[in-house]
Amino acid sequence: MAQDPEPDLRGLITARRAELEVQAEKLSQQLQEVRDELEELAVAERVARRLAEQVRTEAERTATGPAGQVAGRAVLAVPPRERGMDEAVLPADYQRIMEVERRADGPVMVKQVCGELGIASAPARSEAMRAKLNQLVERGWLRKLVDGKFTTTL
Known part of the structure; x- marks a missing residue:
């Protein structure tokens, strides 16, 4: 079957x-x-x-740069440097940076400025300082050398 x-x-x-x-x-x-x-x-x-x-x-x-108000007009906190202009026109933190630069024996690095001002060397802090230094360069207050160090324009 x-x-x-x-x-x-x-x-x-x-x-x-x-x-x-x-x-x-x-x-x-x-x-x-x-x-x-x-x-x-x-x-x-x-x-x-x-x-x-x-x-x-x-x-x-x-x-x-942060803009401020003077007599109702917007101005840069870090003005471009002009002949005969005093650092007193700079905001206090920028004046301290310029003081560190003047006291230095020569060109300074970002970490040196941070150290002199008691600022932590964490990347965020040092990059913020580098931005301020570069802003001072752009406005004619400092010079940036090819090795990345900063010096006064005088």
Whole structure:
């Protein structure tokens, strides 16, 4: 008597369906993990963009110097140096930087200025000091040498 091939076929189909359902579940989990990571990357990208914009804005503000008001007119906190102009026109923190420069035996490095003023040598602090020194260079109060050191223009 011949055996009915249909029951064997049903068993194979059922087994294959179970394998595919397990594989589909694994793929579904992997897809969800990929989607979660894509969302995390999108959030990280937005945060990085915001931080970059803040840094850019702060750099622009530092480069142009904080503006103040004198007689209702906007003026730069660090004015361009003109002949006969005294350091007294500079804000107090810039006057202290100029004092360190004058007392030095020669050109100074950023870390020397920080040390003389009692400012921590952490990168954020030294970069803020470098920005101030560069601003004094841009406005004609100091010179920056090729080795990165700063000196008075006198």
